[in-house]
Amino acid sequence: MPLASSAATRLRVGGLTPLTTQDYPGELAAVIFCHGCPWRCRYCHNDHLLTTTPDELIAWAEVMAFLKSRRGLLDAVVFSGGEPTAQGALAAAITEVRTLGFKIGLHTGGAYPQRLAALIPLLDWVGLDIKALAADYPQVTGVPDSGRAAWASLELLLAANLALEVRTTPMPGFDHPDYLEQLMQQLVARGVQHYVIQSCHSARMRDQTLGAPYTLNPHALPNLPLTIERR
Numbered sequence: 168m169p170l171a172s173s174a175a176t177r178l179r180v181g182g183l184t185p186l187t188t189q190d191y192p193g194e195l196a197a198v199i200f201c202h203g204c205p206w207r208c209r210y211c212h213n214d215h216l217l218t219t220t221p222d223e224l225i226a227w228a229e230v231m232a233f234l235k236s237r238r239g240l241l242d243a244v245v246f247s248g249g250e251p252t253a254q255g256a257l258a259a260a261i262t263e264v265r266t267l268g269f270k271i272g273l274h275t276g277g278a279y280p281q282r283l284a285a286l287i288p289l290l291d292w293v294g295l296d297i298k299a300l301a302a303d304y305p306q307v308t309g310v311p312d313s314g315r316a317a318w319a320s321l322e323l324l325l326a327a328n329l330a331l332e333v334r335t336t337p338m339p340g341f342d343h344p345d346y347l348e349q350l351m352q353q354l355v356a357r358g359v360q361h362y363v364i365q366s367c368h369s370a371r372m373r374d375q376t377l378g379a380p381y382t383l384n385p386h387a388l389p390n391l392p393l394t395i396e397r398r
Contacts, residue, residue: 174259180225191272194242204250206308210338216249245272277320292330334363348389
């Protein structure tokens with residue numbers, strides 16, 4: 168596959184986790200962290216992927232050499248970020264990894280619905296970040312209309328009937344149980360079945376002026392027809 172290989176080499180890789188049991192449910196996986204993101208979420212935990220210099224990037228050939236050495240040991244490879252769909256080389260990179268026999272997972276914020284739609288046939292599972300109600304997204308991402316893109320991506324993934332996990336890392340100010348209940352009610356109305364609430368770690372937030380995260384009591388979560396997991 169020379170064309171795919173040539174395109175895949177342009178993928179900017181900012182990190183590689185060799186083994187995880189958390190990033191693709193039920194599978195042993197490696198995670199490829201893609202550099203760059205169009206959003207500047209104030210609570211972002213991966214700020215280093217926005218500022219990586221070319222000298223700090225991992226060559227695609229090095230990534231592939233590692234994955235080839237893990238055939239038969241790993242089940243899946245997850246492309247994460249940053250925002251993986253920001254890169255035009257992503258489809259070629261996924262295609263090349265699929266030839267090694269791995270399942271493919273994607274972590275995305277849904278910033279580019281049209282690009283995501285084109286990738287769906289190459290994916291086995293997606294973890295989609297829904298950060299807030301659509302109208303509140305600009306306060307989280309700093310980008311106008313970003314909520315429309317994220318929620319449109321959710322509709323695409325639900326329509327594709329792809330294995331999907333919707334996750335929220337509540338930003339301080341949007342983490343009260345009443346707000347989360349509104350958010351989850353909208354997710355349920357659209358057909359979301361598996362939902363994960365992830366902890367926001369204040370020490371790792373991009374914007375250290377944000378207040379402390381709300382201490383969420385698991386018993387305060389609403390009783391909805393939704394599988395809710397805490398991480």
